[in-house]
Amino acid sequence: MTKGLPLRALPALTLLAMLGPVAAGLWGTVLPAFGHFPVAGQSGPSLDPIRHLLDWPGLGKAIWLSVFTGVTATVVSLGLVVLITAGWWGTRTFRALERILSPLLSVPHAAAAFGLAFLIAPSGWFARIASPVLTGWDRPPDWLIVNDPWGLSLVAGLVAKEVPFLLLMTLAALGQSDGTRGLRVAQALGYGRLTGWVKCVFPRVYAQIRLPVFVVLAFGMSVVDVAVILGPSTPPPLSVQILRWMNDPDLSQRLTAAAGALLQLALVLGTLGVWILAERAIGAAGRRWTARGGRGRFETGLRWIGFVTGGASAIAVLAGLSGLVVWSFAGFWAFPDALPGGFGLRNWNRHWPGITDAFTDTAVVALVSAGLALALVIGCLEAETRSGRTLTRRGLWLLYLPLLVPQTAFLPGLQTLLLSLGADRGLGPVIAAHLVFVLPYVFLSLGDPWRAWDQRNARVAASLGATPAAVLWRVRLPMLLRPILTAVAVGVAVSVGQYLPTLLIGGGRVATLTTEAVALASGGDRRAIGVYAVAQTAAALLPFAAALAIPALMWRNRRGLHG
Amino acid sequence: MKLLTSLIALGFAAQPALADPDPADWSAVLNEARGQTVFWNAWGGSTATNDFIAWAGRRVAEDYGVTVEHVKLTDTADAVTRVLSEKQAGRNEGGAIDMIWINGPNFAAMKDADLLFGPFAEALPNWQFVDVEGKTVQNDFTVPTDGFEAPWAMAQVVFMHDTDDLETPLGSMAAIRDWATANPGRFTYPQPPDFLGVTFLKQVLIDITEDAEILQRPATDANYDAVTDPLWAYLDTLTPALWRSGRTYPANGPAQLQLIADNEIDLAISFSPGEASTAIESGQLPPSVRTFVLDKGTLGNASFVAIPYNSSSKAGAMVLADFLMSPEAQLRAQDPAILGYGTVLSMASLPEADRAAFDALELGIATLSPAELGQVLAEPDPSWMTRIAEDWTRRYGTGQ
Numbered sequence: 032m033t034k035g036l037p038l039r040a041l042p043a044l045t046l047l048a049m050l051g052p053v054a055a056g057l058w059g060t061v062l063p064a065f066g067h068f069p070v071a072g073q074s075g076p077s078l079d080p081i082r083h084l085l086d087w088p089g090l091g092k093a094i095w096l097s098v099f100t101g102v103t104a105t106v107v108s109l110g111l112v113v114l115i116t117a118g119w120w121g122t123r124t125f126r127a128l129e130r131i132l133s134p135l136l137s138v139p140h141a142a143a144a145f146g147l148a149f150l151i152a153p154s155g156w157f158a159r160i161a162s163p164v165l166t167g168w169d170r171p172p173d174w175l176i177v178n179d180p181w182g183l184s185l186v187a188g189l190v191a192k193e194v195p196f197l198l199l200m201t202l203a204a205l206g207q208s209d210g211t212r213g214l215r216v217a218q219a220l221g222y223g224r225l226t227g228w229v230k231c232v233f234p235r236v237y238a239q240i241r242l243p244v245f246v247v248l249a250f251g252m253s254v255v256d257v258a259v260i261l262g263p264s265t266p267p268p269l270s271v272q273i274l275r276w277m278n279d280p281d282l283s284q285r286l287t288a289a290a291g292a293l294l295q296l297a298l299v300l301g302t303l304g305v306w307i308l309a310e311r312a313i314g315a316a317g318r319r320w321t322a323r324g325g326r327g328r329f330e331t332g333l334r335w336i337g338f339v340t341g342g343a344s345a346i347a348v349l350a351g352l353s354g355l356v357v358w359s360f361a362g363f364w365a366f367p368d369a370l371p372g373g374f375g376l377r378n379w380n381r382h383w384p385g386i387t388d389a390f391t392d393t394a395v396v397a398l399v400s401a402g403l404a405l406a407l408v409i410g411c412l413e414a415e416t417r418s419g420r421t422l423t424r425r426g427l428w429l430l431y432l433p434l435l436v437p438q439t440a441f442l443p444g445l446q447t448l449l450l451s452l453g454a455d456r457g458l459g460p461v462i463a464a465h466l467v468f469v470l471p472y473v474f475l476s477l478g479d480p481w482r483a484w485d486q487r488n489a490r491v492a493a494s495l496g497a498t499p500a501a502v503l504w505r506v507r508l509p510m511l512l513r514p515i516l517t518a519v520a521v522g523v524a525v526s527v528g529q530y531l532p533t534l535l536i537g538g539g540r541v542a543t544l545t546t547e548a549v550a551l552a553s554g555g556d557r558r559a560i561g562v563y564a565v566a567q568t569a570a571a572l573l574p575f576a577a578a579l580a581i582p583a584l585m586w587r588n589r590r591g592l593h594g
Numbered sequence: 595m596k597l598l599t600s601l602i603a604l605g606f607a608a609q610p611a612l613a614d615p616d617p618a619d620w621s622a623v624l625n626e627a628r629g630q631t632v633f634w635n636a637w638g639g640s641t642a643t644n645d646f647i648a649w650a651g652r653r654v655a656e657d658y659g660v661t662v663e664h665v666k667l668t669d670t671a672d673a674v675t676r677v678l679s680e681k682q683a684g685r686n687e688g689g690a691i692d693m694i695w696i697n698g699p700n701f702a703a704m705k706d707a708d709l710l711f712g713p714f715a716e717a718l719p720n721w722q723f724v725d726v727e728g729k730t731v732q733n734d735f736t737v738p739t740d741g742f743e744a745p746w747a748m749a750q751v752v753f754m755h756d757t758d759d760l761e762t763p764l765g766s767m768a769a770i771r772d773w774a775t776a777n778p779g780r781f782t783y784p785q786p787p788d789f790l791g792v793t794f795l796k797q798v799l800i801d802i803t804e805d806a807e808i809l810q811r812p813a814t815d816a817n818y819d820a821v822t823d824p825l826w827a828y829l830d831t832l833t834p835a836l837w838r839s840g841r842t843y844p845a846n847g848p849a850q851l852q853l854i855a856d857n858e859i860d861l862a863i864s865f866s867p868g869e870a871s872t873a874i875e876s877g878q879l880p881p882s883v884r885t886f887v888l889d890k891g892t893l894g895n896a897s898f899v900a901i902p903y904n905s906s907s908k909a910g911a912m913v914l915a916d917f918l919m920s921p922e923a924q925l926r927a928q929d930p931a932i933l934g935y936g937t938v939l940s941m942a943s944l945p946e947a948d949r950a951a952f953d954a955l956e957l958g959i960a961t962l963s964p965a966e967l968g969q970v971l972a973e974p975d976p977s978w979m980t981r982i983a984e985d986w987t988r989r990y991g992t993g994q
Contacts, residue, residue: 072682089992154856170759170857173779178842264785264842266992278672363877366857381641384648451683538676538690540633540665547638550666554639555849556878 038417041410046429048407049470052445052463053433057296059444063289068447073286080286084294087287089266096268097295098302100182101252104189109244111190111344112197114337116236117228118330121211124338129198131345136195137520137571138348139528141549142564144188144260146351149358149557151184152177154366156354162367171366178263185262189254191344193247197240203479204239208232225334226327234317241310242427246434248306249299253437256530256549269295270439277443277535288443296440303435352568358561378558385547386566393527393543393570396458400465401522404473405515411474412481413503421482430474433467438531446535461541464532469522476521480514510592513582520574527571544570615909617717623909628659630910634899635673636695638666640848642872646933649926654917660910665691670789674700677709677902689904693911696743696900698735698789699976704900705742711901711908713741718912720919725940731896735973736810743898746918747927748936749865750970751797751892752885752962754850759860763886767801770861771828775835780860782836784850785843785991787983794863795982796974797893799825809974813981822982826989833990840990851878867967868934871958875931884960891969896938921948930958 062068066075084090119125135143150156154171162168177184210232217227237244253270262268267275269291276288358364362373415421422430442464449460484507492502508515533546548563586592615623634651638644644664651662667673673694680689696704704710715721724731724745731745732738739745753770755763759780764770774781784791800806802824808817833840837859844850850862851873864870864885873879899918901911917923921944924937941949957963 069682087992088988092992152856154858173838173858175838175841178838180841264845265990278669278675361877363855363880365855365880381645385644447679450679540663540690542666547666550638550668551641553668553845553849554641555844555846555852556641557852558878559641 038410038414041407041414045407045411045470045474048403048463048466049433050429052467053436053441055448056441056443056445057436059446059448060289060292060296060441061444063286063444063447064293066286068286068289069451073283080290083287084290087272089272090269093266093269093272094294094298096182096263096266097252097270097298100185100189100258100262100268101248101250101299102302102306104186104193104251105244105248107186108190108193108197108247111194111337111340112201113229113233114225114333115194115198115341116201116205117225117233118334118337120205120214120228128338128341128345129202131349132195132198132341134572134575135192135345135348136199137524137575138192138352139524139545139564139567139571140188140192140254141256141260141528141530141545141552142355142568143192143348143351144257145548145552145560145564146353146355147188147191147347148177148184148260148351149354150347150351151187156350156369159367160369168367177261180263180265182262182268185258185268187347188257188261189251191348192257193251194341194344197243197247200240200243201236204236205232206479208235208239210236221326223327223330225330226325230317230321234314242431245303245306246431248303249435249437252299252302253295253439255439256545259549260552269298270437273439273443274531285443285447292437292440292443295437299435299437299440352564355557355561355564358557359565361558361561378562382559382562386544386562389542389544389547389563390566390570392458392541393545396462396465396533396541396543397523397526397570399458400462400469400526401473401519403462403466404469404522405477405519407470408474408477408518409508409515412478416481417499422478430471434471442531442535446538449536457537458541461533461537464536465526465529468529468532469525472525473518473522477511477514477518480511484511512585513578513592516578516581517575520578523574524571527567614711615912617714617912620719623912624658626909627907627913630907631661631663632692632907632910632914633663633665633690634693634695634911634914635665635667635670635691637668637670638664639668639846642869642876642933646927649932650914650918650923653923654914657917658910658913660907660913662914670694670696670700674704674709677704677904678707680904681707681709686904688906689902691902692905692907693899693901693914695897697895697898698973699979701734701739701743701898701900702737702976704902705737705740709903710742711903711905712743714901714912715739715741715744715915717741718744718916718919720916720921723921723939723943724919725938725943728940729896729938730894730970730972731938733972734898735895735976735979737976739898743900744915744919745896745898745938746915746923747897747933748894748938749897750867750887750894750936750967751793752864752867752870752887752967754854754862754864754870754879754883754885754960756854756857756860756880756882757884758880758882759857763884764861765889767798767828767888771832773861774832777860778835779837779839781862782838782840782843782850782853782859783863784846786986788846790847790863790865791843792979792983792986793865793893795825795829795986796979797863797888798828799978799982800893800971800974801888801890802828806971809978810972812975812977818981822985825982826985829986829990854883855879866935868928868930868936868958868961870934870960871930872932872934874960875958881959885962887962887966887968891971893973894970895973897935921945921951925951925955928952928955930956930961934958934961 064080066073066077066079115128153174153176158171213231214228217231255270255274258268258271266272273288273291276284276291359378360374361371362375364371488506489502492506528545530545530549533541533543544563544567548567551559551563615626617623636647647664654660654662673691677689677691726732729748764773783794786792786795800809808821844853847864853859854862855878870879870883870885874881874883899915901908905911924939927933927935928937941952
């Protein structure tokens, strides 16, 4: 990194690592969608795949499900975050909420979904605790809660995971939008805390969290693992059906899958377009509302709704995870007993060899992809520092692009492409695929602390004769150890949670804790699911613990660096 | 120069043929297998099966130096697709898959497309113990195996019932429908195209149809509607009485176990006579569960393993396939505490000590004896299964 040239090449290399697979995958999707698929002996162009797609009787409902669950989950998550932040920001309650919500960010989606499914099912934990004393049930009622045809459980599962994400993004944005003073002025003018925040601070915050909101929307519309666990199945949302077509022994169904993937992409883009139009309409209405000067009504009620729902979503995930811990040690556990008849290590002993194997693959893929991402990101940021050019708005869009394109739209194409190149197996391609998703998060996580670092340290070092490289290696990186480790932890958590990229690109030979857990989920054995989900969550949480512990140990005599 | 290039070309062309091990020369196979890694693609949704596969892997590693990696599939079709796409992409050697747990339409598809290595099964040393007379080990859903897959377990449809809620066995599919409509919400089946779900549909069809013989021949456009109409009429009556009114279904067989354990349902189909006993043993099912078969008999078939034509560890895969047919592995598989799968071996051809070990095996509290299991009905031609699964999805699987 001492030479200027490779450093200048790093931003381009990063873009290539991030967007190359997406572009290649989309190309690999477009061709078969129009009937060109030499692997199955088909050469296009033809409209047959699209015709097959339209012939599928469940299409209308699957599309509706994707749009409904994605949009509802986004609106509800965003609304909750606004209520929580507007109602409680700056209070001790807010810090408490923040403290229980933040760790949930790293809980893998699949584990959170399993936990929730066990809580809310008619034979789930809530029903068990309440039965038979309160409910009179000695057998569970025949109620369709999990896998409901409206996808409401799926929405709940998504909301529980997206609220922590949007909340952290909002907190980061608040730091840059001078919210405290804005709110103080509004309150001095007689506005309620909540109304004042929404009218005065929210527009500035939203401008900053807009892209994360888009990510939540795109993710919710195209998620696979959570939808398999909590979503309806007759028919499933479009993304799940695409995967089913991908897995059909009849290779020609891959063409239908590709056409479906294009439809999924169009759906996400279309919904984002409508969302942007709605932003304008709501913005205009909001300006009128602000100008009318109402000081706020229903403040207390709304504040408590935010507090209770936010707290409930955190508690749901934590209780679900506890339920899985209990299951992982359970013997036979009949309904309506609130706890299993016996506890033991049997389940853990049974799955331990499988877990250690899967853990190795998980750790290698996660650490290598997070390490590569870190090297690229530091390179980009250092290039930015030395050239003095910061990331433009368009650059930010590029960074978010891999998170906005639905995974089901480009991963199948990428797999087909790799297969025809003969590079379709082993850890290498999987790491490259994970890098696509890990890079943006590592960049977003490290970017702000990097830019916030006090440049005067560099000037002092330079005046003492340090080269730019020495400033980087001996001053800046050590001082930024904590945010760097946090960024790695974020990268590891993102990698650990990846299901589809591992499954499709790994060709079945790369078994991570997540792919094993989802495979077991199909068998419904809650003990096995419990063991794997606990292991999966631990794998995602450990690096965060390390990111707290290592700087504390290394800088135990440098209090200013504990940050 | 020309001679040299053609020699080299010849050498390359001949290589795959030279590299393919010959099961007739077993000691050569054993030599070649040592040090190989076999990627066994098998459905990974059942913990009992996963444990058995892990055990078999340890045993062949000890005895033959073969490493087994279990690639846990959510659907066997994934593996078929993969080999097919490898072939289309020209990957004729070093494929990702060395062995597949397979049967039925997946086998028919692979055999049809020349995707399998063999014949090998009937040249394996332990084939001598296999019961070729009494068990359907040379036919797979009416398709002759021709030695392209080796049997390792026998399966037969049984129904698991929780005797706390459903005390007496039901003798026919009509009786099951009547019980289900009288007890709404207490019965369901896995969602087709899951193989057990489709098996349920076939079991209904074969039990209520006038002429089961017609199912042994491929379905035609001429007879399909007439033959399957009674099935759809049956399902139209049954579906509203199913668990969750048929608006959602368990994903597969083991998912039903959890539903029985949670007391959500009282009756479920299984393709393994010993599954209930094994699940009671491991705490997945309540001890009150028992099994029954239908008066007219139930569907039965064998589970096989096959080796893709482009596997790089064919010798290792054959060693594993042979081990799975060994009395040691078969005894373990039949033990309800482990797996509870029916053996493919013939008791008469086993050595005395092995036979005694099988005789001494406790079948488990919920397992029917071979005599009680009664008549095994042959699987219909695979064409029925494919069409019925498609029609089911259109009628019941898309919220119509």
